[in-house]
Amino acid sequence: MKIFRSLFFPLLGAVFLLSACDNTGGEASYPKRAKDTRREQYGKLTGEGGLFGLNRKEEEGGGASPIGVNSFLWRATLDTLAFMPLTSADPFGGVIITDWYEDPATPGERFKVTALILDKNLRADGIKVSLFRQKKDDSGHWRDSEVNASTARDLENTILTRARQLRVRQSS
């Protein structure tokens, strides 16, 4: 019994470390106690979601997606740019182009974004965002203006974070 005691906690630690690697190849389905399994075979009056239906599984989005590029990046880009008006969104080529957008907080300055989704896989270099900026001059004409390079990068990162959230949610 002593040997169990001395092995148990190092073993627990090792398993926690394992949590760092994601590709163990096993199927992450875990058993329920026998009583629950027996009761569940008869179903539930309220369906799988239980009484308040808060746990109903969202429709699976992956599989045979008609979109020509990574669907998580596609949806994440649309989500992220949804506050700007869109002029064009091509799911086959993976091109999303917004219209000019003037932030009410900074009048006299407007932006336009072109997002290219480059890959079928969800990867960090699968998204390219180009940002265009114009300022109104004294005569009331819009003139092209310089863009801070990190702004486009920040937008890309926001899109990637959102894509990862979508993927995690679908795999749950």
Add this chain to the structure above:
Amino acid sequence: MKKFLLGTTGLVGAAVLFSSAASAGETPKVTVGGFIDFQAGIMSDDLDAAQRGYGFRNDTEVNVSVDGKTDSGLGYGAVIDLEADVTADASGQGLNASRTYIYLDGNWGRFELGSNNTSIEALKVDASNIARGSGGIHGGWWYYANHPAAFGGGAYITSAALPQDHGSMFVAGGETTDNTTKITYYSPRFSGFQLGASYSPDGTDKGQTMTRTDTGAGFGDIFDVGLNYENQWDEISFSAAITGEWGDADSAAVENIGAWNIGAALGYMGFQIAGSYGDWGDSMMPTASSFDSDYWTLGASYDFGQFGASVTYLDSNVEVAGGDNDFDNLVIGADYELAPGLTPYIEVSFYDFDAPGVGVAGDNDGDVFLLGTLLSF
């Protein structure tokens, strides 16, 4: 330049705000469910002189589960099984809740932390796994049967379980030692195989109770380890498991726990057969004795659409001075799913407690007929 900075920051800020608003669904989900089980029983046995031969029983639970997932893919949540009965359960399970635990899971496995069943209870395979009605040999029969121990009789194994899940051998259906506070780990399932292990520091600590007593009648440092295999080939399903339990006796006069169980089930087109053998060895017996105990189960079931029926059988032997305390129980049950979650059932149990010697006061031979309705929501 200042205005430029303000503008671009605003743009990214808006993007972040918008996308985080869209991901608000990531907060943990709370699900409420439960069941109500009503039973009417008609029973008779050798020890029921001056007892009524019928009775009703009502069992209710409300289950709350919390399920969440972090951005990095770590699953987390909790399970709370609230006992919603009008009175405490005769089995000695918790008054407010029978199980409460937190879990963490991912592709690396699953941890369950709290007052919970052992890992082997979930991994084991025996005849009770395929039982219909109220649960066959693990069903409601024992609420209606007289255990000989209350009449001067001895110890019996009355369910197909290893010591912690079985509970006291002097009552049937005891739930005083399952659901102790423990840590459980399940591995993911690899090619059909799944491993599980639990550890409880004490054999009776549950919920807020934490004892340090390491002497007396109890058990401590209890390990449960189980290996389960499951597979399906077209219409044929197969599952098997080997489980074991070890624990230290607090008293030197009592043997440590060392028990194992092996079982398998085979299914084909709605038919299933299952069987198991469990050996408690000399677990919990007086050190001075050389008494052993064991049990075996056998069962068959048929599932046809909304209708299900099963026959399950348990036979156990507990060695005592002068022979064996032999227990056997044959349970035949059937149920019909009227609507999802609404299932009436009937069940009849023929049981026999048999102590060594002829005409012993602690013998009991009887039967229980149950008519019930289970409502799950």
